[in-house]
Amino acid sequence: MSADYVEWLRREGRIVIVGASLAGLRAAETLRAEGFAGELTLIGDEPYEPYDRPPLSKSVLLGKASPRHTELPHRRETDAKWRLGVAATGLDLTAKRVRLADGDEVEYDRLLIATGVRARPWPKEDEARLDGVCLLRTRDDASDLCRRLKAGPRRVFVIGAGFAGSEIASACREMGLAVTVAERAGAPLVGALGGVIGAVAADLQTENGVDLRTHVTVTALEGDAVGRVRAVHLSDESVVEADVVVVSLGSQRNTDWLAGSGLGAGPRGVACDAGCRAFDFRGIVTDDVFVAGDVARSPHALFGYQFLSLEHWGNAVAQAETAAHNMICRGAERRPHLWMPAFWSSMFGVNIKSVGVPPMGEQLMITQGSLAERRFVGVYGHQGRVVAAVSFDNTRWLEFYARQIERGAPFPVEFPTMDRRPEGRQPVAADFPDPSLPTHGPTVTLSGYSPADQQLVFHPARH
Amino acid sequence: MTHTSLFRQITDFANRADPYPLYEELRKTPVLHEEEGGPYVFSSYYDIEALLHDPRVSSDSANLAAAGEDPLAQGEETGGLPPSFLRLDPPEHDRLRRIANSAFGPPHRPRRVDDLRGDMAATVKGLIDGFGQARQIDLVDQFAYPFPVTVICRLLGVPREDEPRFRSWVDPLVATLDPETRQNPDPEFAKQAQEARMQLGMYLAGLVEQRTKEPQDDLLSDLVDSRGPEGAMTMMEVLSTAVLLLIAGHETTVNLITNGMLTLLRHPDVLQRLRQDPGLSVRVVEELLRYEPPVQIVPQRTTITDIEVRGVTIPKGARVWLVLAAGNRDPERFKDPQRFDPDREDLQHLGFGSGIHSCFGAPLARLETQIALSELARRLENPRLAEDPPPYRQNAVLRGPRHLNIVFDGLRP
Ligand SMILES: Cc1cc2nc3c(=O)[nH]c(=O)nc-3n(C[C@H](O)[C@H](O)[C@H](O)COP(=O)(O)OP(=O)(O)OC[C@H]3O[C@@H](n4cnc5c(N)ncnc54)[C@H](O)[C@@H]3O)c2cc1C
Numbered sequence: 001m002s003a004d005y006v007e008w009l010r011r012e013g014r015i016v017i018v019g020a021s022l023a024g025l026r027a028a029e030t031l032r033a034e035g036f037a038g039e040l041t042l043i044g045d046e047p048y049e050p051y052d053r054p055p056l057s058k059s060v061l062l063g064k065a066s067p068r069h070t071e072l073p074h075r076r077e078t079d080a081k082w083r084l085g086v087a088a089t090g091l092d093l094t095a096k097r098v099r100l101a102d103g104d105e106v107e108y109d110r111l112l113i114a115t116g117v118r119a120r121p122w123p124k125e126d127e128a129r130l131d132g133v134c135l136l137r138t139r140d141d142a143s144d145l146c147r148r149l150k151a152g153p154r155r156v157f158v159i160g161a162g163f164a165g166s167e168i169a170s171a172c173r174e175m176g177l178a179v180t181v182a183e184r185a186g187a188p189l190v191g192a193l194g195g196v197i198g199a200v201a202a203d204l205q206t207e208n209g210v211d212l213r214t215h216v217t218v219t220a221l222e223g224d225a226v227g228r229v230r231a232v233h234l235s236d237e238s239v240v241e242a243d244v245v246v247v248s249l250g251s252q253r254n255t256d257w258l259a260g261s262g263l264g265a266g267p268r269g270v271a272c273d274a275g276c277r278a279f280d281f282r283g284i285v286t287d288d289v290f291v292a293g294d295v296a297r298s299p300h301a302l303f304g305y306q307f308l309s310l311e312h313w314g315n316a317v318a319q320a321e322t323a324a325h326n327m328i329c330r331g332a333e334r335r336p337h338l339w340m341p342a343f344w345s346s347m348f349g350v351n352i353k354s355v356g357v358p359p360m361g362e363q364l365m366i367t368q369g370s371l372a373e374r375r376f377v378g379v380y381g382h383q384g385r386v387v388a389a390v391s392f393d394n395t396r397w398l399e400f401y402a403r404q405i406e407r408g409a410p411f412p413v414e415f416p417t418m419d420r421r422p423e424g425r426q427p428v429a430a431d432f433p434d435p436s437l438p439t440h441g442p443t444v445t446l447s448g449y450s451p452a453d454q455q456l457v458f459h460p461a462r463h
Numbered sequence: 464m465t466h467t468s469l470f471r472q473i474t475d476f477a478n479r480a481d482p483y484p485l486y487e488e489l490r491k492t493p494v495l496h497e498e499e500g501g502p503y504v505f506s507s508y509y510d511i512e513a514l515l516h517d518p519r520v521s522s523d524s525a526n527l528a529a530a531g532e533d534p535l536a537q538g539e540e541t542g543g544l545p546p547s548f549l550r551l552d553p554p555e556h557d558r559l560r561r562i563a564n565s566a567f568g569p570p571h572r573p574r575r576v577d578d579l580r581g582d583m584a585a586t587v588k589g590l591i592d593g594f595g596q597a598r599q600i601d602l603v604d605q606f607a608y609p610f611p612v613t614v615i616c617r618l619l620g621v622p623r624e625d626e627p628r629f630r631s632w633v634d635p636l637v638a639t640l641d642p643e644t645r646q647n648p649d650p651e652f653a654k655q656a657q658e659a660r661m662q663l664g665m666y667l668a669g670l671v672e673q674r675t676k677e678p679q680d681d682l683l684s685d686l687v688d689s690r691g692p693e694g695a696m697t698m699m700e701v702l703s704t705a706v707l708l709l710i711a712g713h714e715t716t717v718n719l720i721t722n723g724m725l726t727l728l729r730h731p732d733v734l735q736r737l738r739q740d741p742g743l744s745v746r747v748v749e750e751l752l753r754y755e756p757p758v759q760i761v762p763q764r765t766t767i768t769d770i771e772v773r774g775v776t777i778p779k780g781a782r783v784w785l786v787l788a789a790g791n792r793d794p795e796r797f798k799d800p801q802r803f804d805p806d807r808e809d810l811q812h813l814g815f816g817s818g819i820h821s822c823f824g825a826p827l828a829r830l831e832t833q834i835a836l837s838e839l840a841r842r843l844e845n846p847r848l849a850e851d852p853p854p855y856r857q858n859a860v861l862r863g864p865r866h867l868n869i870v871f872d873g874l875r876p
Contacts, residue, residue, distance in 0.1 A: 367518070368518055368553065369553065369554065373554075375554070375557065377518075396516060396817075396818050396819050396821075397516060397518055397818075397819075399512075399513070399516040400513070400516045400517050400518060403513060415519060415768050415770075416519065416767055416768050417518035417519055417767075418518050418519075418521060418523075418552040418553055418767065419518070419552065419553035419554050419557075
């Protein structure tokens with residue numbers, strides 16, 4: 001890339017960002033902060049200014065925050081043209097144009113794709129349309145669900161006990177609502193944290209009065225005469241009456257609009273290099289299309305250069321910043337996106353946080369605290385190395401373990417730590433489910449080495 | 464350059480007024496170990512931050528004792544009480560701090576600190592009005608010291624009428640924290656302090672007993688009445704927690720307020736802005752915590768196993784000193800670190816420590832100092848320093864002026 005081009009781009013080039021949410025906003029701000037003076041356009045299909053999603057399944061559901069007051073704080077003026085409420089429907093890589101749902105086209109010199117993911121809907125469409133069947137991804141979803149919970153339903157049914165589903169169950173219990181959670185795996189959060197930790201999460205739910213059903217799938221949603229959901233049928237032949245059903249089956253990458261564009265984009269996201277530059281379907285890196293946030297999958301040096309897809313708030317911010325920086329830099333000034341994966345959640349009064357890639361771990365050691373007290377740090381090992389750690393109500397130690405991961409520290413963990421109990425002296429199997437059966441909502445997906453998804457066989461959740 | 468070790472120079476009173484050049488020197492050797500049996504001294508921001516989060520570094524008074532005596536360790540004087548959570552490791556630390564926290568902040572008591580705002584403002588007003596016709600005051604004795612004691616009394620639930628008695632016990636106790644006083648113990652003073660400790664203990668025990676019978680809306684009642692999943696604190700634990708909050712709480716706030724006013728008087732442009740915009744106090748206080756932190760050094764840590772930092776092995780049982788004030792001005796971490804700049808984009812600091820022992824009273828100290836400084840800025844007309852530098856306290860760990868004489872032209876209403 002000639003230096004002149006970058007100079008010109010910074011001065012008067014056109015940058016288009018598709019996806020006007022967390023990653024999109026932070027990228028726009030970074031572009032301006034780093035001196036981009038050209039034309040900046042943000043395209044978002046939601047009609048709102050960028051807002052924050054994590055509160056939607058936490059304080060917002062509890063009525064402690066209004067869904068309308070989750071706007072993301074702006075860090076600086078973006079001086080951008082906002083095209084909100086209109087979806088991008090196609091991409092012409094050669095002509096460098098984005099096609100919009102309203103028929104318009106927008107030309108770019110550099111493009112950032114930050115279209116994130118959407119909630120995976122209930123697969124049977126007629127059942128999904130029943131009144132009372134909800135999803136939770138957007139502000140509108142949250143407003144709707146909030147309203148229904150406030151109305152005091154007799155029972156809420158949550159399909160799927162990933163992070164989102166578990167948080168919803170927690171909110172219901174805090175509001176005193178009866179709630180049933182169904183999970184195909186043996187425990188909540190197994191996809192993200194494995195069976196050992198999943199068992200702790202299961203206790204947490206049942207002790208808090210959740211009617212937790214594991215090793216079952218939902219086979220059908222039943223409506224009444226006027227089209228309201230009234231019962232949920234399970235694979236163990238049981239039927240649970242419920243007037244609100246929240247489908248929490250993980251997510252789907254928003255890449256449909258890129259179909260046929262020639263980018264290496266598919267159901268597992270848009271593949272990119274460590275500098276956030278998108279690959280085309282032949283595995284060749286583009287230089288004017290960048291990706292960031294939940295929709296991206298990029299190789300990570302710390303994890304064997306595996307492609308990681310992360311549904312992590314912090315990743316969206318960091319990757320957007322790196323992508324924006326690289327978009328307006330010459331080759332040698334570019335930075336790799338080597339963010340340490342980190343995710344947090346809170347449910348039933350417990351703060352859960354993880355660093356690294358837990359699903360990569362085969363073994364687990366409780367290095368501080370105890371599972372029984374539900375205050376602990378667990379360290380995951382893969383082939384003799386520390387690759388992840390999770391904490392329940394012990395967040396402040398995780399920085400230390402993040403550094404252990406960075407260093408490729410040996411596993412099992414040999415050194416003593418404060419608050420190490422007998423159970424922490426021996427590694428045990430972390431007990432992740434068979435990876436060929438995707439559980440919903442692991443929030444980190446190891447998505448193989450191939451940049452394009454053409455060979456990939458995708459297993460949608462069968463509930 | 465003399466051959467006195469850096470570590471000795473830092474603790475030497477002669478350098479108290481401006482230790483920052485020494486800290487700069489210190490950062491050249493990020494892992495400093497000058498004397499056999501002496502502490503390992505850390506001064507880089509990132510190292511300190513890492514060690515504060517390292518589960519192999521202990522704060523337990525028992526481990527510390529095993530690591531050998533340290534003349535400068537600020538043992539808190541709890542007079543026969545069990546160690547407070549400041550001197551404990553998990554899981555005991557977590558249990559006690561959690562119970563204490565549920566009495567102090569969110570989610571159980573989200574408004575406890577904020578509800579003191581009105582009281583604080585009134586106290587500050589009263590103290591400033593009390594300057595009367597004087598055109599010179601000692602900010603420490605007349606303001607920075609009495610203010611936090613009054614606040615902590617309200618918070619704990621010490622009745623207003625008992626406050627003078629209470630203060631007469633606390634003052635000598637706080638004075639015993641001064642290493643100089645400790646090294647030259649005047650028998651009369653020692654007796655007095657001993658007496659004060661006993662009286663304070665008995666007084667608090669009385670309050671605790673009363674709160675057990677008749678809970679009120681105060682922190683002591685909540686500590687007594689903590690019936691979380693981990694049960695309640697024992698009577699002794701309540702007492703040692705109360706003494707901790709009492710002493711750790713206000714001893715540091717005095718310095719934060721005093722260092723704050725000193726810094727503002729040395730930066731009149733910021734003082735002027737603060738006068739016009741009290742909202743700036745939030746940033747001013749954060750930057751102060753970086754620039755002139757009241758706790759300069761965390762000296763009470765020890766390793767429970769060999770650990771490696773920057774290729775140096777710190778042996779098990781070694782004393783670890785974390786020089787927060789040096790880390791706060793580490794150019795590896797901060798742009799232009801020697802500048803006092805409340806407008807900096809990246810307002811971060813180690814002023815309250817970090818990790819599980821990060822300052823428990825931080826929300827209180829912040830609010831107290833914000834109110835104190837913005838009110839002083841607003842009401843003092845044309846304030847200036849009577850002497851610069853002011854006389855300092857002996858203490859190198861809890862560093863701050865002993866007196867701060869300020870001259871001004873009058874009081875605004
Ligand atoms: C309920 C909930 C709770 C969460 N809790 C946590 C948590 O506790 N911790 C954590 O780390 N993470 C959490 N997350 C995840 C976190 O919110 C995401 O990682 C983050 O939002 C990703 O940001 P993004 O900008 O990449 O994607 P998104 O926020 O998904 O934004 C993408 C945007 O692009 C839009 N878009 C999609 N397709 C198009 C198109 N064709 N044209 C135009 N616009 C389009 C979308 O509508 C959306 O507005 C949570 C998410 C949810 C939904």
